[in-house]
Amino acid sequence: MTAIPESMREAVAETRRIVSRLHAELPRWDLVVWTAGNVSQRVRGEGGSEDLFVIKPSGVTYDELTPESMVVCDLDGNLVDGTRSPSSDTAAHAYVYRHMPEVGGVVHTHSTYATAWAARREPIPCVLTMMADEFGGPVPIGPFALIGDDSIGRGIVETLRDSRSPAVLMANHGPFTIGQDAKGAVKAAVMVEEVARSIHIAQQLGRPHPIEQSHIDSLYDRYQNVYGQ
Numbered sequence: 001m002t003a004i005p006e007s008m009r010e011a012v013a014e015t016r017r018i019v020s021r022l023h024a025e026l027p028r029w030d031l032v033v034w035t036a037g038n039v040s041q042r043v044r045g046e047g048g049s050e051d052l053f054v055i056k057p058s059g060v061t062y063d064e065l066t067p068e069s070m071v072v073c074d075l076d077g078n079l080v081d082g083t084r085s086p087s088s089d090t091a092a093h094a095y096v097y098r099h100m101p102e103v104g105g106v107v108h109t110h111s112t113y114a115t116a117w118a119a120r121r122e123p124i125p126c127v128l129t130m131m132a133d134e135f136g137g138p139v140p141i142g143p144f145a146l147i148g149d150d151s152i153g154r155g156i157v158e159t160l161r162d163s164r165s166p167a168v169l170m171a172n173h174g175p176f177t178i179g180q181d182a183k184g185a186v187k188a189a190v191m192v193e194e195v196a197r198s199i200h201i202a203q204q205l206g207r208p209h210p211i212e213q214s215h216i217d218s219l220y221d222r223y224q225n226v227y228g229q
Helices: 006-023 090-099 112-120 129-135 151-160 182-205 213-225
Strands: 038-043 052-055 071-074 079-081 105-108 167-170 174-179
Touching: 006 038, 006 052, 006 182, 038 090, 038 182, 052 090, 071 090, 090 105, 090 151, 090 174, 105 182, 112 167, 112 174, 112 182, 129 182, 129 213, 151 167, 151 174, 167 182, 174 182
Parallel strands: none
Antiparallel strands: 038 052, 038 105, 052 071, 071 079, 105 174, 167 174
């Protein structure tokens, strides 16, 4: 275990507080049960070569999480600081950070409706303007991968690298989301569950109507570049 560089200690401490606080959003929005799921956020170092990330420890319930209980890892997934073992999904988060330098936050949940789509290995079609705004198209399916190494991370990167979606449904597993920071990734996790539920219900009533690609592009551009600015 290596020490946190002096120049990064304040940023790491603040990121621990942010990540601890954001974990409370997952049970608040019914995205996780028991100890499942995790949030991480990148801490940028000099030139990117010394980047670290803060993530939830493994097997700790959400009401026990504190800033001090968060663990710090390097981008190879090695523990840098903390008293507990990192989340079992740490290798996946680390792989995303190594290969997608624009990503500052990663979230994994087992939210019910999004995970149901993942179990069917079926992408969520873009049939709502909310989806066009947030995801710029369908939410894609990633490949099946086992937990324990960076296989899940590779699947996330391969699927999202050429997609506008900040969410991927890993086959037979569940959703992973990315963002410029952890808050953005948590928002994407909330939104992917919302659209997964809405479109599942729509399919029970009939066949949802697709949105034309030109309209999807227009909605996405407006929301990403104009809305709220």
